Every structure is written in structure tokens, then in C-alpha cells.
Amino acid sequence: MESTSPEITPARPLRITIAEAAKHLGETVEIAGWLYNLRKSGKICFPLLRDGTGVMQCVAVKSALPEETFEALKGLTQESSLIITGKIRAEQRAQGGFEMDVEGAEIVQRVPESDPYPVSPKDHGTDFLMDHRHLWIRSRRQHAILRVRHEVIKAVRDYFDSHGFTLVDTPIFTPAACEGTTTLFPVKYFDDEIVYLTQSGQLYNEANAMAFGKVYCFGPTFRAEKSKTRRHLTEFWMVEPEMAYATLEDVKRVAEELIVFIVGRVLENRRPELAVLERDVSKLESIKAPFHRMSYDDAVKKLTAKGSEIQWGGDFGGTDETILTEDLDRPVLVDRYPSQVKAFYFEPDPDRPEVALGVDVLAPEGYGEIIGGGQRIYNLDLLLKRIDEHGLPREAFNWYLDLRKYGGVPHGGFGMGIERCVSWMCGLEHIRETIAFPRMLYRTRP
RNA sequence: UCCUCAGUAGCUCAAUGGUAGAGCAUUCGGCUGUUAACCGAAGGGUUGUAGGUUCGAGUCCUACCUGAGGAGCCA
Structure with missing residues (x-):
């Protein structure tokens, strides 16, 4: 003592x-x-x-x-x-x-009265609040949103950690386009080399899955598209699981389980925050398995019946996603998209080679695509053919092709955008509130 | 990149082509149970920028700047 x-x-x-x-x-x-x-x-x-x-x-x-x-x-x-x-x-x-x-x-x-705190409890406009984002995050509503974000991220990690996945993070600097579908941010890498900020960890994830079986990566992702909508950030966080020996059905099951798990955790631990946000929690309480399931073909039929201009072979627009989900009480899994609208590495359906074994998960209430993924090509010759068809340089993919030479197996996974998920959980109008310091087309400060 | 809308006090917004206004914030005064507290008073303006029309422009016209919403594209 x-x-x-x-x-x-x-x-x-x-x-x-x-x-x-x-x-x-x-x-x-x-x-x-x-x-x-x-x-x-x-x-x-x-x-x-x-x-x-x-x-x-x-x-x-x-x-x-x-x-x-x-x-x-x-x-x-x-x-x-x-x-x-x-x-x-x-x-x-x-x-x-x-x-x-x-x-x-x-x-x-003591804050001097000659220069008072600018974010008063009264109303403010978007521009003013975004310029004062470093102070705005102190306010009750922003605080609630960022705590829901924390809960979503913790739930994601807990889910994968307790289901046999190993966290293996993938690089941010990448030598070339991962997928060739989106626009990248170039970065000068010392004197002579140009590298790009990652748009997806997926190709590296496949290597990791061949080493560890079930893996996930979770980190920032960058897209240089000049998108200017309430669903877009140029820098966002994405979690990407990848599983060896997995089929499209396995991918769909994990995606569904993950979402149910996240919603359950948010409802369990963040009720006060949802109340601050005036979120209608009954909309979250109805999120249970099984989700709705629909083929791309049926989705196109439903859209056409409801007056959309979409043609078979095209990708959905933002309003199409809203139309597909507006009368649903839980997310919908849409699978078997035309191969032409998907990245080069999607496995074709053996019964219908013109469609890919890919799946998107569309959240209800108009929140749109929160998950995209599917089964990957594991046959070397088919993958080479697809790389050529997409006009991609074979030599850039040598290491990726090795994964098909040395013990290639069927495998698959998906990516989930954290901010879109948080936006849906919180019932927000705009994705910019789901991250402390959003990066958007015309906003990089503070 | 394209389309639409908006820029007035620190903030949120008013003002038929005819004197620039209110609430909040700030300062001073009052109040022992307030809940975005309340009551009284004060200070606070190159109306986004540059031209133009007009006797006269915050208001109408042109260009530009900034922002917002949407489209395409995407998670």
C-alpha cells in the first residue's frame, strides 16, 4: 500500500x-x-x-x-x-x-467577441457550411452522421474479421488503370514516372485471395470523373472483399449478410444519432434477408414498363435506379449484366456468354448502387482475349495473368462504397455530409 | 463538358425600375428554470465583378466570376 x-x-x-x-x-x-x-x-x-x-x-x-x-x-x-x-x-x-x-x-x-464563432445554431447555406467544414463538424447533426459512419466502418470490419477474412490492404499508387473504365488522377512519382491514385484494390485483392483464401481491403479510392451529383465524391472509402473458390451466389450471399449485419449494428448502437437526424428507423428495421433478386433482363423489362428509355445492353442511369427501388422495402440484387457494360475481368455466364456473372446491390429509397461485384475470369486464354478486346496492354497485366497460370480457381468479390451506405443509413440528401472533409468536383478545401 | 437556378449586413432572407429592411450573431441594459430563451436599445452595406439601357438600376440587358441542383459517367 x-x-x-x-x-x-x-x-x-x-x-x-x-x-x-x-x-x-x-x-x-x-x-x-x-x-x-x-x-x-x-x-x-x-x-x-x-x-x-x-x-x-x-x-x-x-x-x-x-x-x-x-x-x-x-x-x-x-x-x-x-x-x-x-x-x-x-x-x-x-x-x-x-x-x-x-x-x-x-x-x-475565450473566443473573442470581436471575431465570434461563425457557425451559429441558426440556419446556414451549403456554401457557407462547406467553407467552414472544420467547424461545422462540431454541430449536433454532423456529429451524429460521423458517429453513424464510425459504426458502419466498425460493423464492416467486425463482420469480415469474424467470418474468416484477413485484412490485406492494397496500394494507393498504382502503375496503370485497374479497369480501364474510369478516369484516374495522375501523380508525378519522382522525376520520370507517372502513377495513378487507385480506383479499386480489386486486382491486387485477387492476388491476396489466392494467398489467403478470403481477404478484404478497406481504404480510400479516387475517381477523376467530373460527376456533379448528390451521390458523388472524388475521394471515397471502399471496402472490397475477395474470396477464392467463390461463385456469384457466394458473392450475393456475403453482400446480403454484410448489409443486414451493418443495419443491425447501426440500429443497436446508434438510435440516439438516428433520432437527431430524424431518420425514419422503420425503413431500416425492414432490412432483413432475403433481399429482392432480379436479373438484368427483368430489370430492363420493369424499367421499360415504367417508361424508361433504357435499351438492353445499356447501363442504368440514376433515375433508373430510383425507379427500380422506389416500391421496395429492402435492397435488390440485380445480376447478369451484359458483358459489354462491365469490366474486362467478369466471368461470362456459361449458359449465356453475352452476360457477365456480376451483381449490383441497389439500396432502397433511391440511394442507388452501394455494392458492385461478381465472379472473375480464371481461365488464362479467356482473360487474354478480354484484355485484347478492351484494347489493354498485355504486358501491364503480367503479374495478374500469373494468378491464372499458377493455380487459377473460380473466385469473386465486391466493392461497397462506405459513404453511399452511410448516406442511406442516415437518410441524407447529399453524400458530402458522410465524410469529415469531402472532396468533390469543385471543392478541395478545407 | 452541357442544362437550369442563385449571388443584398458576419449568417439566413425581404425590398412594383423611385429613401437599403428584418430575424439571428455582436455590444450595452433588464430578468433565479432557460430549452434555436425572452424584453429594450445600439453599431453594422461599394447589393459577386466589369460594362450597358434609363431622368433614375438591388431590380432590365451583355460578359465574366463563384456556388447550388441536375445530366452524362460512376461506388
């Missing part, structure tokens, strides 16, 4: 977070944070303290505090940083159900 000398350090109250308040009822503790808002009347004021885990309404009474402490709190400006000491009490009138009776306060940095 250690002894402490009695003459030093008056006991400092225990530092807690607002999320832990319920465990400290009746105790005097301290909370370190920022002033979220302040309501005051002559001899009493209510500082709302934010600490990243929640918001705590504090009560400062003039008669119970030293004059300078009360005056300092009463004159505090929005987002000033401070540490408040006080006693936690259950209180029906306060949001969150708890309140802190202030016994002392230490102002860490």
Missing part, C-alpha cells in the same frame, strides 16, 4: 465524459469541453457544455459562486473552451436527462 503525503494536492475532482454522467449521479466531477450555447437571465445562467461525447446543461447560480466565476461564465462566447466542476443530478427539464450544478469553472480559451 502506497502512502501519500497529506500536505500536498487537494483532491481534484474526477474527470468524466458527458456520456458517462449516469454513472456519477450525485458526485462532484469535472468535464472538459466547449461552450455549445448559453442561456442566461439575471442571476442564473445555463451553459451548455459539449465534450465530443454529448451535451450537458450546466446550471450556474450567482449566489452559489464566486463573483468572478459567475461573471466569466455569463459573459462566455460560443465555442470557448472550458473545464467545469460540479455535481451531476438527474433532471427531467434538461435534454439528455442530466444536469450539472456548477461549483467552479476554468476558462481555457
Whole structure:
């Protein structure tokens, strides 16, 4: 047993977070944070303290505090940083159900009134908020969204980690187009070489799957398309599982299981955040297996019947995806697309060589494609033929072709866009709110 | 890249071609239970930029800049 000398350090109250308040009822503790808002009347004021885990309404009474402490709190400006000491009490009138009776306060940095915090609790426009994104993420709604994002990512990792997958990440710098279908960001690599930011880890994932059986990679992905819609970012995060000896049906089953698992976790752990976002949770509660399943052929028939201009052989547009899912209560798996609209490495259907063993998962409520994947070609001669047909240089794919020379097996996987998934979970109008610092066609700052 | 819409106080928005306005924020004053608190007062403007039409332009015309929504393309 250690002894402490009695003459030093008056006991400092225990530092807690607002999320832990319920465990400290009746105790005097301290909370370190920022002033979220302040309501005051002559001899009493209510500082709302934010600490990243929640918001705590504090009560400062003039008669119970030293004059300078009360005056300092009463004159505090929005987002000033401070540490408040006080006693936690259950209180029906306060949001969150708890309140802190202030016994002392230490102002860490006071925001000057000559240059007040710009993001007030009132309404703001998109441009202003995006310019102040570094501050906007402090607000309640943005906070809720980013915590749902955290939950989605954690669920994704937990799902794969507990189903025999090994995380093997793939490079960000890549020597050439992975797929030849999308536009890449070139990067100068030292003096003479140009490399590109990855648009998909998939080709490397196939090598990893031949080494580990079941793998996934999870990282940022870059697309240089000049897309300007509510569903697009130029930098986004994608999780890509890849499985050796997997068929299209295996890929569909894992995609379905993953989504059900993610929705379950969000509903289990992020109800308060969904409430802040005013999300209709019944829309998420109905997400259960089995999902709807539809062939590309049937999807085209359904679209044509509903007035779409689509022809067999074309890819779906944004409105087509909305039409396909608007009357559904859960996602739909659309498979067997024409080979011509898919990347070169998709395995053709043995019964109908003109269609590929690929599948897209379309989320309900108009959120569109959140997963794309399928079964890959493993026959060397067919893969060479497809590389030639797509006008791609064989020599760039030597290592990739090795995977078919040395123990090629049927295999498959998919990619899921994290931000589109989060956008759907949260019921957002625009994908830009699902990532702390979005990168878009005309926005790279802050 | 194309189409549509919008730029007025720090922020959100008003203003028939005829004196530039409100709410919030900021400052000062009041209030011991406030919930985007409230009440009273004050300061705050080269109406995105450059031209043009007009006796007179925030308002009409032209070009440009910036942003938003959508299309194509994509997860």
C-alpha cells in the first residue's frame, strides 16, 4: 500500500465524459469541453457544455459562486473552451436527462467577441457550411452522421474479421488503370514516372485471395470523373472483399449478410444519432434477408414498363435506379449484366456468354448502387482475349495473368462504397455530409 | 463538358425600375428554470465583378466570376 503525503494536492475532482454522467449521479466531477450555447437571465445562467461525447446543461447560480466565476461564465462566447466542476443530478427539464450544478469553472480559451464563432445554431447555406467544414463538424447533426459512419466502418470490419477474412490492404499508387473504365488522377512519382491514385484494390485483392483464401481491403479510392451529383465524391472509402473458390451466389450471399449485419449494428448502437437526424428507423428495421433478386433482363423489362428509355445492353442511369427501388422495402440484387457494360475481368455466364456473372446491390429509397461485384475470369486464354478486346496492354497485366497460370480457381468479390451506405443509413440528401472533409468536383478545401 | 437556378449586413432572407429592411450573431441594459430563451436599445452595406439601357438600376440587358441542383459517367 502506497502512502501519500497529506500536505500536498487537494483532491481534484474526477474527470468524466458527458456520456458517462449516469454513472456519477450525485458526485462532484469535472468535464472538459466547449461552450455549445448559453442561456442566461439575471442571476442564473445555463451553459451548455459539449465534450465530443454529448451535451450537458450546466446550471450556474450567482449566489452559489464566486463573483468572478459567475461573471466569466455569463459573459462566455460560443465555442470557448472550458473545464467545469460540479455535481451531476438527474433532471427531467434538461435534454439528455442530466444536469450539472456548477461549483467552479476554468476558462481555457475565450473566443473573442470581436471575431465570434461563425457557425451559429441558426440556419446556414451549403456554401457557407462547406467553407467552414472544420467547424461545422462540431454541430449536433454532423456529429451524429460521423458517429453513424464510425459504426458502419466498425460493423464492416467486425463482420469480415469474424467470418474468416484477413485484412490485406492494397496500394494507393498504382502503375496503370485497374479497369480501364474510369478516369484516374495522375501523380508525378519522382522525376520520370507517372502513377495513378487507385480506383479499386480489386486486382491486387485477387492476388491476396489466392494467398489467403478470403481477404478484404478497406481504404480510400479516387475517381477523376467530373460527376456533379448528390451521390458523388472524388475521394471515397471502399471496402472490397475477395474470396477464392467463390461463385456469384457466394458473392450475393456475403453482400446480403454484410448489409443486414451493418443495419443491425447501426440500429443497436446508434438510435440516439438516428433520432437527431430524424431518420425514419422503420425503413431500416425492414432490412432483413432475403433481399429482392432480379436479373438484368427483368430489370430492363420493369424499367421499360415504367417508361424508361433504357435499351438492353445499356447501363442504368440514376433515375433508373430510383425507379427500380422506389416500391421496395429492402435492397435488390440485380445480376447478369451484359458483358459489354462491365469490366474486362467478369466471368461470362456459361449458359449465356453475352452476360457477365456480376451483381449490383441497389439500396432502397433511391440511394442507388452501394455494392458492385461478381465472379472473375480464371481461365488464362479467356482473360487474354478480354484484355485484347478492351484494347489493354498485355504486358501491364503480367503479374495478374500469373494468378491464372499458377493455380487459377473460380473466385469473386465486391466493392461497397462506405459513404453511399452511410448516406442511406442516415437518410441524407447529399453524400458530402458522410465524410469529415469531402472532396468533390469543385471543392478541395478545407 | 452541357442544362437550369442563385449571388443584398458576419449568417439566413425581404425590398412594383423611385429613401437599403428584418430575424439571428455582436455590444450595452433588464430578468433565479432557460430549452434555436425572452424584453429594450445600439453599431453594422461599394447589393459577386466589369460594362450597358434609363431622368433614375438591388431590380432590365451583355460578359465574366463563384456556388447550388441536375445530366452524362460512376461506388
